[in-house]
Amino acid sequence: MFIISAIRTLWLTFLHLFHKTETVQYPEQKPYLAPRYRGRIVLTRDPDGEERCVSCYLCAAVCPCDCISLQKSAAPDQWTPEHFRINFSRCIFCGFCEEACPTSAIQLIPDFEMSEISRQSLVYEKEHLLIAGTGKVPDYNFYRIAGVATPGKPKGAALNESPPVDPRGLLP
Amino acid sequence: MDLNHLHLDVDRTIITAQPGQNVLEACLSAKLDLPYFCWHPALGAVGACRQCAVKLFNGPEDHTGTIVMACMTPVTPGMRLSITDPATAQFRDRVIEFVLTNHPHDCPVCEVGGECHLQDMTALVKHTERRYRFTKRTHLNQDLGPFIRHEMNRCIGCYRCVRFYRDYAGGDDFGVFGANRNIYFGRATPSTLDSEFAGNLVEVCPTGVFVDKPFATRFRRKWDMRATPSICPHCAVGCNITVQEREGEFRRVVNRYNAALNGYFLCDRGRFGVDFIRSPARRRTSAQRDAQGTETPLDIAAATAALAEPLQTNNVIGIGSPRASLEANAALRLLVGPAHFYAGVSDHDADIIATAITILRDAAVPIATPADAAQADAVLILGEDPSDIAPILALSLRQSAQRATSEALAIRQIPVWNDSAARRSAAGSPTPLIIATPMSTRLDDCATACLRPAPTALLTLAATIKAQLEHPSAADPTAIAAILCCASAPVIVVGGDSALMRAAANIVTTLRRIGIAARLSILLPEANSLGLGLFGAPPLSAALAAIQTGSAPHVIVLENDLHRRSETGPLEHAFSHIASLSVLDCIETPTTATADLAIAVGSFADANGTIVNQEGRAQRSFKAIFGADDPAPSWHILRNAGIAAGRLEATAWAGHRDLIEAMAANLPDLAACRILWPHTYEGDMQRPPTLPHRYSGRTAVNAASHVREPQPFANPDSPLGPTMEGTMPRTGLMPHVWSPGWNSVQANLKFPSAAEPGVMLFPASTRIPAELPLPHPPSPTPGILALPIRRVFGSEELSNLAPAVASRVGSPILRLNPADAATRGLSAGTMVDCTIGTTTVRRSIALDPTMAAGVAGLTIGVQGEANPPLPGSLTITASHPGEPS
Ligand code: SF4
Ligand code: SF4
Ligand code: SF4
Ligand code: SF4
């Protein structure tokens, strides 16, 4: 029995000489990564080119590694993050942050080439995360829908809103 | 059978309820989840939102049942109810769907997101889908001042805000406008909300309409902030607060429920005043000043060594403070010795505090908590307006005055929680509130009688009331004695004058003697006035005298700005005789500016500390802010300086507990502080965690400077754990009030007993209190007698430094009777120089037509100004504009 099994193994190994090779010549040859592959995280902009992140803290709350830290700026109306930091040395690329984000600001992209010599270099600040475009969600602009007034969008000007009511009027 | 409980059958489960509750309250107390919006434990029920529907079965044979509003249904024994009944569940689902038709798409940018009662209730009802496809109604916001931001789109029309602001807090500049689906909650014209309780709208509103404005500039979600139980440092009521912090930075203050004191509410001085700890006027570094006035910054080790120098001599005087904790005062007193320790308050304040101690400790007069005041069936206010000195007490007094007595309600069979009926019935039989003060008060609007006697007449009035109580046949023109006699639990509030306090205590004693459970409430000036008084130290004037007779002593001043306590002349004269002046303070003051050694110390939020409120209730606050470079607490610095000076006793206070023991051994009055928190927590892994269980960003927050996570703080001196680990207690020491599915402040209903009462240093006794001798009546003051006016915003030293509070401070006034003003040719708005003793301050005239003749009210506590020695004889001179006063 033992001899047969050994011979069979040798035979199978020999046959592999004639199989198509699976080795990818990385980095000369790049693998295909689907657009929804969960790699490096970016912060995108809305179609008007403004920062999309409204510093709602939901990504930070959902992150199982607690590796997102941000702070809302002092501005009262249009919320934006004063700082936004991801410690990629902790991130497990689970994509929960992307799922939680109500504005599609935070997105995972098909890039995993983030190796560094020093762990400290894996701490990305907002300027490292922010990209110029809208990423995978081309159209969405949170502030066009939200009820808060923003510069250039007074009350009642958002999608599906009536003009502000006159509280002194008694008509329905 | 227990007569104090009754049993309800809710979905075949038996729950226990208290008689007099409504079904909603009973269900929530039994930890059942039932959604609601308009009911509030303090505001009662009006049945406005229709969200709390349950099915009520009329006996065991009834299988159909009727849908009723739980909040408007009194509990009855054996009642059978269903919450899960499908028709009722659908009813609740439709109600919330309707509420949300106009709700904005704001949650991510809404300041209450994550602690929103509307979010919680929507999740509870499991409403997920929006079917309404028409446009949303929108509203314009109003600018409501420095404390509150308005975001009216988020309103769900539950009416809690107007019910709180107008009905509960007595405000009249906020209301509801419009009709139908357009109703609008705001002011007639956009402007600052007048009421000093406006900040409570943030917690009362179940949505994000009212936003804590200063907090919004350094916003964090509730789940991201460390929360620490604390005590408000801004007045002598001692309201319980929760201080929230993130990354070493103070974020906000929220209410911490305490049934006896503040209940569910805080005043705006407490809520927004704590921001002083971020103010530019905070002293963060220690410094030494040489003879030329040049400052050399010192690190903490050098500052401690410098403080050790005076302690090595035998010639040192310590001056304590009513805004420092017992611990800090005790450490200084132990180091300089009881004979060299002085209280650092004016003679007038010292007199009031000493009298309060006589009344509380020696005479054992029963004291009224704010909760007692709210339940009182007759109230007499003597001498001072509590609205500005003890705002939460004033709010409680307003509750008793604005509602019919519980007896009157019982006769009419109106449950106490039935808010609108209970208020309406007050119109016919109001609870007596009699105000006898020299000046008008801000409770006059709900008083049944207002008298305006001058201080001497006030003493006579108090003596007359007592005489009439003893001899009912005596003439009683004011009928006050008759009213007090008819009550069963009257409350007398007194302040401002020690003779009047004694007279008021005697009225309570007389009432007790005739079998009426009367109580006294004494107004004291500062957060730890009573605690400092219990050290029995002489006032500041005695310290100044000792300095002048001594041989150039070294002076150590603890967290005190002496310029607010004494006239400038005597102070500077005394200080020209001293060898050195060392000042420990958390803020920059005129006193630190003249010190030879100014040491930065932690604020109340940087250290564990005990303070004693005006009832004699000792309460402890804990280190709440964990910043890397925060100054150490005063008593740590004093201890280390003491050790450096070779004072062996200081080595014994290694920890907070040791210092408390040393203090208790010296001062038996304060011995009860030992039991404030059990000391079994040392090394305890199960300490209540101050970080919430979803504290985010822990591996990234410090990563900008170093990617490796630092060790958590140890916080060895606290019963609270500094991390997320531990067990949440179900009682007072609960940093986070949270229950699954209940993320908003409404979660505190799930813990009806979770309040921390503190320790009463002078527990109530049943014996009849002793009668107090009255001092001889004072000789009449020549000319006009000036009395102090304290203001909610602007008269308290620390809260004045919070930017939002500072912007609410009005210009200081001299309040006069129009006749007195006319004889001097003064009219409203005129600027005058007011001289009392040797101090002159500039004020603008305000006329008060009801004011007693010959009396003037003078605003005190003005930032950067020496307080005039009040009460005192006033000289008014026309001021010459442009000339400094
Ligand atoms: S991918 Fe996962 S681990 Fe990484 S930041 Fe997002 S939530 Fe955190
Ligand atoms: S969830 Fe999205 S919008 Fe919110 S803070 Fe994170 S990135 Fe910004
Ligand atoms: S009030 Fe509540 S439900 Fe409404 S936007 Fe704010 S968080 Fe969301
Ligand atoms: S503003 Fe808030 S409290 Fe007032 S009615 Fe609207 S939702 Fe209720």
Ligand code: FES
């Ligand atoms: S809570 Fe019962 S109707 Fe509003």
